[in-house]
Amino acid sequence: MDNQSISGKRGITAASAFAGMAIAGASVNMASGQGTDRVRIGLIGCGGRGTGAVGDAMSADPAVTICGVSDLFKSQAKEAAGRFAKQFKDRCQIKPDNVFWGFDAYRKLAAMDLDYVVMAAPPVFRPYHLRACIEAGKSVFMEKPVAVDPAGARSVIASARIADEKGLCITCGTQRRHASDYKATMEQIHQGAIGELVGGQCYWNGGGIWYRDVVDGMSELEWQCHNWYHFTWLSGDQLVEQHVHNIDIMNWCFGGPPAKFLAMGSRQTRDYSRQARDAAIKLNGNDRKARQYEGDLYCHIGTEMTYPNGARVLSMGRHAPKSTNRVNERIVGDKGSSDCCNSIVDHKGEKIWSFNGKGTEGRTEEHAVLIEGMKNKKPVNEGRRIAESTLTAIGCRMSAFTGREISWDWLLNSSKLDYLPPELEKQLKPGPGIFHEVAVPGQTKLI
Amino acid sequence: MVNASSGKRRFGRQSRRDFLKVTALSAGAVILAGGRLPSARAAGTDTIKVGLIGCGGRGTEAVVDCLTANPAGVQVWAMGDLFKDRLDGSHAGLSKKFSDKARFDVPGDRKFSGWDNHEKVIASGVDMIITATPPGFRPMILKAAIDAGKHVFMEKPVAVDPAGIRSVIESSASAEAKKLAIVAGTQRRHEPVYIETIKRIHDGMIGELVSAQCYWNQGLLWVHNRKPEYSDMEWQVRNWLYFTWLSGDHIVEQHVHNLDVVNWAFNSMPALAYGMGGRAARTSQDCGNIYDHFAVEFEYENRARTISMCRQTDKAADRVSERVVGTKGYSNFDGTICDHKGSQIWKYDGPSPNPYVVEHADLVAGIRAGKPLNEGKRVAESTLTAIAGRMSAYTGRALKLDWALKSSKLDLLPKNLAFGPLPVEPVCMPGKTALI
Numbered sequence: 001m002d003n004q005s006i007s008g009k010r011g012i013t014a015a016s017a018f019a020g021m022a023i024a025g026a027s028v029n030m031a032s033g034q035g036t037d038r039v040r041i042g043l044i045g046c047g048g049r050g051t052g053a054v055g056d057a058m059s060a061d062p063a064v065t066i067c068g069v070s071d072l073f074k075s076q077a078k079e080a081a082g083r084f085a086k087q088f089k090d091r092c093q094i095k096p097d098n099v100f101w102g103f104d105a106y107r108k109l110a111a112m113d114l115d116y117v118v119m120a121a122p123p124v125f126r127p128y129h130l131r132a133c134i135e136a137g138k139s140v141f142m143e144k145p146v147a148v149d150p151a152g153a154r155s156v157i158a159s160a161r162i163a164d165e166k167g168l169c170i171t172c173g174t175q176r177r178h179a180s181d182y183k184a185t186m187e188q189i190h191q192g193a194i195g196e197l198v199g200g201q202c203y204w205n206g207g208g209i210w211y212r213d214v215v216d217g218m219s220e221l222e223w224q225c226h227n228w229y230h231f232t233w234l235s236g237d238q239l240v241e242q243h244v245h246n247i248d249i250m251n252w253c254f255g256g257p258p259a260k261f262l263a264m265g266s267r268q269t270r271d272y273s274r275q276a277r278d279a280a281i282k283l284n285g286n287d288r289k290a291r292q293y294e295g296d297l298y299c300h301i302g303t304e305m306t307y308p309n310g311a312r313v314l315s316m317g318r319h320a321p322k323s324t325n326r327v328n329e330r331i332v333g334d335k336g337s338s339d340c341c342n343s344i345v346d347h348k349g350e351k352i353w354s355f356n357g358k359g360t361e362g363r364t365e366e367h368a369v370l371i372e373g374m375k376n377k378k379p380v381n382e383g384r385r386i387a388e389s390t391l392t393a394i395g396c397r398m399s400a401f402t403g404r405e406i407s408w409d410w411l412l413n414s415s416k417l418d419y420l421p422p423e424l425e426k427q428l429k430p431g432p433g434i435f436h437e438v439a440v441p442g443q444t445k446l447i
Numbered sequence: 448m449v450n451a452s453s454g455k456r457r458f459g460r461q462s463r464r465d466f467l468k469v470t471a472l473s474a475g476a477v478i479l480a481g482g483r484l485p486s487a488r489a490a491g492t493d494t495i496k497v498g499l500i501g502c503g504g505r506g507t508e509a510v511v512d513c514l515t516a517n518p519a520g521v522q523v524w525a526m527g528d529l530f531k532d533r534l535d536g537s538h539a540g541l542s543k544k545f546s547d548k549a550r551f552d553v554p555g556d557r558k559f560s561g562w563d564n565h566e567k568v569i570a571s572g573v574d575m576i577i578t579a580t581p582p583g584f585r586p587m588i589l590k591a592a593i594d595a596g597k598h599v600f601m602e603k604p605v606a607v608d609p610a611g612i613r614s615v616i617e618s619s620a621s622a623e624a625k626k627l628a629i630v631a632g633t634q635r636r637h638e639p640v641y642i643e644t645i646k647r648i649h650d651g652m653i654g655e656l657v658s659a660q661c662y663w664n665q666g667l668l669w670v671h672n673r674k675p676e677y678s679d680m681e682w683q684v685r686n687w688l689y690f691t692w693l694s695g696d697h698i699v700e701q702h703v704h705n706l707d708v709v710n711w712a713f714n715s716m717p718a719l720a721y722g723m724g725g726r727a728a729r730t731s732q733d734c735g736n737i738y739d740h741f742a743v744e745f746e747y748e749n750r751a752r753t754i755s756m757c758r759q760t761d762k763a764a765d766r767v768s769e770r771v772v773g774t775k776g777y778s779n780f781d782g783t784i785c786d787h788k789g790s791q792i793w794k795y796d797g798p799s800p801n802p803y804v805v806e807h808a809d810l811v812a813g814i815r816a817g818k819p820l821n822e823g824k825r826v827a828e829s830t831l832t833a834i835a836g837r838m839s840a841y842t843g844r845a846l847k848l849d850w851a852l853k854s855s856k857l858d859l860l861p862k863n864l865a866f867g868p869l870p871v872e873p874v875c876m877p878g879k880t881a882l883i
Contacts, residue, residue, distance in 0.1 A: 196787045198772050199658035201744065201752055205723075262664075262766070264740040264758055266725030269843075269876050300723040302742025304660065304754055310777075310789065312660050312770070314744055314754045318723055321878030323843025326721070330752070332657050334774045334787055337750075347655045347774060349750060403728070403763025440728050441740075442762035 039371055040093070042068035042114045042138075044106045044129050046080035049143055050120030053173070053363075057118060057141070058088060060367035065091045068098035068112045070105035072121070072225050077101045103428040110136045116169070116370060117141070122228035123236050124148045124420050127155035130170075130383075134159045139169040139374055141367060145244045145390040146172065146383075148236035150411050151418035153391040160383025170383040171370040174248045175362030177382070178369060181342045181355045182362075186252055188353055193344050194333030197254060200313040202246035202329040205300075208319045209238070211275045214282040219430035223283060230272070230295030232397075233419035233434060239265075239301045239400075240393040243317035247396070248389035249329040249340050250305065250313055257392045258305035258313070261406045263399035265301035267438055269320050270294070292435045303396035315396055403441025417447045494549070495598075495811060496524035498573035500565045500588055502537035503528075505602055506579030508803070509632070510541060513577060513600065514550055516808035522550055525557040525571040527564030529580075529684060534560050562864055569595045575628075575814070576600070581687035582695050583607045583860060586614035589629075589823075593618045598628040598819065600810055604703045604830040605631060605823075607695035609851050610858035612831045619823025628819030630810040631826035633707045634802035637809055640782050640795045641708065647793055648712050652784055653773030656713055659753040661705035661769040663697075666761040670733060679869040680861075689735025690871065691837075692859035696737040698724070698840075699833040702757035706836075707829035708769040708780065709745075709753060716828045716848050717745035717753070717835075724840035726874065728760045736874045743836035755836060843877025856883050 041057055043050050046069055057064045066084050071077040081099045084092040100108045106125070110117065110132040116139035119129045126146045133140050140163075147153040163170050176182045189197075212227040228234035235241045251257050276293035280286065300318035307313065316326075329340045336346040342355035373380035391411055398417065399406045437444075495517075499510050510523055523541065528534040538558060545551035559567040565588045569576060575598035578588050582604045592599050599622070606612045622629050635641045648656075671686040687693035694700040710716055722743030729739040740758040747753070756766075770779045776786040782795040813820040835851045838844075861869060873879075 195774075198777075198787060199752075262756070262764055264664075264727070264742055264756065265723075266727035266740070268725050268874070269878055300725065302723050302756065304756065312658075312754065312772075314742075314752070316723060316742070316744070318843075320723075320843040323877045324721065324845040326845075332752075334654075334657070337657070347657060347749070399764075403758075403760050405764035441758075442728050442760045 037063055037375075039064045039374075040067045040113070040115045041065070042070070042098075042109045042112055042117045043080065044070050044109055044117060044119040045121030045143075046071040046076040047120060049173075050118060051080055051083070053118045053120055053141065053143065054084065056363045057367040058091065060364040061371045064367075064371070065093045067093045067114060068100070068109050069094060070100035070109040072101065072103065072105070072222065074101040077105070107132055110138060114138055115374060119143060122225060122234045123241060124152065124234050127152040127159070128425055130156055130159045134163050134166070134168060137166065137168070139163075139370060139379075141171050141173075141370055142386075143173040144248075144386060145236055145240045145393060146386050147390050147394070148233060148240060149394060149417040149419050150391060150415040151421070153387045153394065154412070156387040156390070157384050160381055160387065163381055163383060164379070167377070167379050168381075169370045169373040169379045170381050171366045172382050172386040173366065174245060174382075174386060174389065175366055176245065176249060176341070177252065177362065178360075178365035179341070179362035180357055180360040182249075182340060184355050184357060185338060185341055185344065188344055189253060189331060189333070189338055189340075190255075193336065193353060194331065194338055195335030197307070197309065197331060197333050198311050199332040200250055200253065200311065200330055201316075202243075202250050202313070203316045203326040204238075204243040204246050205316055205318040205320070205323065205326045206242070207321060207323075207325060211272050213275065214279045218283075220283055220433035221428070222430050223279065224433040227279075230297055231435075232296050233436060235297070236390075236394065237297050237301075237397050238319055239298070239317040239397040240390065243315065243396075244389055244393040246327070246329050247315060247393050248386070250315070250331070251385075251389050251392060253331045253340065254307045254309070254311070256308070257388045257408050258395075259308045259408050260306040261303055261395045261399040262306075263301055263303035263396050264403070264441065265298040265400035267298045269299040270297060296436050296438045298397075298400060298439075301396055301400040303399060305392070305396070317396075398446065401439035401441065402444050402446040404446045406446070415447065494520055494522045495575055495814065496522050496573045498525040498527065498568035498571060498576045499523065499537070500527045500568050500576055500578040501580030501602075502526055502533045503579060506577065507537045507540060509577050509579055509600065509602065509807075511544065512801075512803045513807040513811075514545060516804045517811050519549075521811060523553055524573050525559070525568045526553050527559040527568040529560065529562065529564060531560040534558055534564075565591060569597060573597060578602065579632075581684060581693040582700060583611075583687075583693040586611040586618070587860075589615055589618045593622045593625070593627055596625060596627065598810070598814055600630050600632075600807065602632040603707075603826060604695055604699045604833060605826050606830055606834070607692060607699060608834060608857045608859045609831070609855040611860070612827050612834065612852065615827040615830075616824055619821060619827065622823060623821050626817075626819055627821075628810055628814050629821050629823040630806055631822045632806070633704060633822070633826055633829065634806050635704060635708055636711065636822070637805040638799070638802040639797050640799060641711075641780055643795050643797065644778050644780055644782075644784065645711055647784060648771060648773070648778065649714070652775065652793060653771070653777060654775035656747075656749065656771060656773050657751050658772040659709045659712065659751070659770060660755075661702075661709050661753070662756045662766040663702040663705055664756060664758040664764060664766045666763075666765065667729070667759055672733065678866045679871070680866045683735070683869060683871070686735065689733075689737050691735075691737055691875075692861065692872070694737065695830075695834060696837050697759050698738075698741045698743070698755075698757050698837045699830060702741070702755065703829055703833045705767070705769050706745075706755060706832045707826065709771065710829050710832060712771045713747050713749075713751070715748060716832050717747045718849070719746040719845060719847055720744075720832070720835035720839040721746070721845040722755075722836045722839040723843075724837075725876070736872055738840065741836060741840050743839060745832065745836065838882065841875035841877075842880050842882040844882045846882060
């Protein structure tokens with residue numbers, strides 16, 4: 001199975017996530033570490049990334065304790081609780097009553113007495129999880145992306161505003177924003193080291209992604225949620241789920257989202273026919289739904305994003321076997337160009353500036369910054385920014401899926417695309433799944 | 448208003464003076480004293496006899512363009528097409544339009560069909576050929592014409608694979624040595640607004656080039672449906688757009704125009720192609736094995752990276768244009784150059800004659816003056832640019848144009864050119880298609 005990942009985030013099993021974590025109590029670079037004040041966290045979504053994020057939080061500050069877990073699946077929630085207890089010993093304070101599972105488990109976790117919640121469930125649920133936690137007065141660390149459609153992005157923007165009003169903190173999993181090398185380089189760029197921004201490129205072209213088989217006892221919907229990557233309504237497509245990282249860097253350069261999107265793509269290298277057939281037979285006793293079970297993602301999307309100052313930027317997102325992979329960003333100005341993370345060159349290729357400082361790892365920093373914000377009562381709120389980057393990726397996808405040129409303005413204010421409206425979210429329960437046809441440009445309606 | 452099949456824009460009527468001014472402006476054309484029309488009597492030849500090879504829509508129109516550009520001294524002498532029905536249809540239309548035998552004289556025994564039609568046209572006593580067959584045949588026809596000492600107007604693209612490109616480059620060198628003209632159908636090269644814009648770009652008005660974008664996104668084109676009496680070969684050649692061995696796929700067949708403009712601005716081909724593409728909407732078997740969209744990044748020697756996009760899909764966003772970005776400004780080739788604050792720093796204020804006609808005027812003028820234009824290598828490079836973009840998308844691999852030109856073994860022309868069975872090659876894709 002090809003689990004290409006430059007950031008190391010994909011394909012992490014629960015076991016390997018634990019193996020990679022710093023031992024509790026080891027020296028930490030940024031935490032304030034004030035006395036015995038504990039920082040109580042809970043987890044929504046006990047997969048590889050979620051449990052990994054708990055480990056990042058543990059490394060960020062010795063005061064962090066994990067107090068509750070929730071997941072769609074009972075086995076995932078219980079397993080996570082068990083491993084946390086083993087790994088973190090007295091920094092794990094999960095009582096049996098605080099292990100939750102089911103479609104509404106997140107509400108129960110949000111109701112707990114916690115300082116902040118770590119959320120890493122499939123992206124479609126993020127806006128709901130965020131709103132529940134903010135309304136319950138909890139700060140939040142949330143994984144990217146934070147939505148799969150404009151409706152979800154708007155919800156996150158609204159929740160971020162509520163968080164501001166309540167003095168709550170929100171940080172998110174775009175870890176490059178907290179990496180010291182990126183931060184230093186971006187500062188140079190924003191101070192004019194490459195002059196006026198006139199172009200750029202960003203890529204996440206990788207090999208592929210897992211496809212998860214049916215586990216005994218799962219209903220069709222539960223299996224979909226388990227195999228969430230392959231369904232646009234759950235993941236947002238690779239363009240949103242993964243490429244948002246690089247798109248976020250472009251928005252960081254320009255200080256905001258693009259004005260227009262022109263995209264194209266298709267799906268033909270994705271072939272899960274064998275696995276989908278197995279899933280269909282296991283769930284239904286026949287293979288009639290095998291085609292639907294392959295999912296509806298595209299395998300590549302190429303987009304031109306035009307920023308408000310007229311600069312046109314290329315975005316490429318792809319999963320393709322045996323291909324030339326590339327995961328990085330490049331920004332072009334009238335005085336030079338940069339890789340956004342450690343080097344700036346002029347147009348002759350001569351170095352203008354290099355990062356020479358100490359590299360700090362973004363992933364623990366995301367938590368350290370949140371904790372510091374809470375403790376010092378200077379709340380940090382990345383909610384709107386990650387909603388905008390997520391919506392930018394969604395815009396690329398929607399343009400490719402429909403073949404239409406789209407404006408930011410329309411996306412933010414007029415699109416009615418909503419894969420999981422509130423009435424539907426409330427009713428989610430084990431049973432039939434939700435399937436959409438693969439989009440066809442020129443035919444699939446732009447909603 | 449863009450015509451779907453050829454990207455033709457409407458051109459206003461022009462005065463003869465404008466026309467002459469434009470002829471003088473075209474790269475390589477001769478400036479004429481006293482503003483007279485290029486004389487039919489020059490370089491020792493009276494009438495230039497022209498043979499048409501490939502009597503489809505474009506070929507027929509190219510003959511009209513050529514005769515329009517040269518009201519005297521050019522005579523259509525022979526015609527050839529693989530298919531007799533196309534030959535007859537074109538002949539009937541042209542005979543009607545040009546009743547003067549001094550301009551059009553193609554009797555029955557100078558009409559040729561079948562697989563050797565191009566050889567017969569070339570051997571019929573012509574001085575020059577106009578060829579607009581499916582691109583897969585272009586290298587072979589060019590070689591035959593140059594070997595036989597004929598001038599050439601050929602449509603773009605000029606090949607569909609690296610083997611064809613090498614052949615075209617070789618033929619172009621041979622044409623140079625023999626003082627034969629080759630003009631290719633990249634008509635923007637003969638369009639004053641482009642010529643003047645590029646001149647200023649080369650003079651440094653927008654500084655060092657750092658990026659560019661070019662697009663050919665439009666709707667669907669004609670489809671030639673298969674009839675029961677067609678062999679595989681006949682169906683594919685009639686429906687040539689939809690088979691990579693015949694058209695090169697639409698990135699080569701159509702988008703080469705825009706890629707050529709970007710190469711013109713940079714004064715070179717790119718170094719690297721890195722692309723993606725596929726069939727999102729046009730997936731039926733009737734539509735052969737070509738893609739319906741490509742998004743490619745080209746990187747030039749100076750490290751500038753450009754966006755190339757092309758698509759053939761109905762009811763999707765259309766765009767046909769080029770844009771070049773430098774350190775001091777940019778141009779959309781709309782007659783203006785702007786700085787990075789958006790202020791206009793130059794505007795084109797000259798005539799806009801029909802470049803499809805101008806290219807034929809320039810061609811003939813060059814022949815008459817003994818200074819034949821030779822666009823062969825340049826259009827081969829632009830065609831190679833498109834081919835490299837296609838190969839990158841088909842295989843998922845980044846590739847160097849230098850490697851494609853010198854080392855790629857890709858050669859799509861069937862070994863046996865005859866009516867009969869010819870299985871359709873499967874649609875290419877990364878993971879399945881090797882980069883050869």
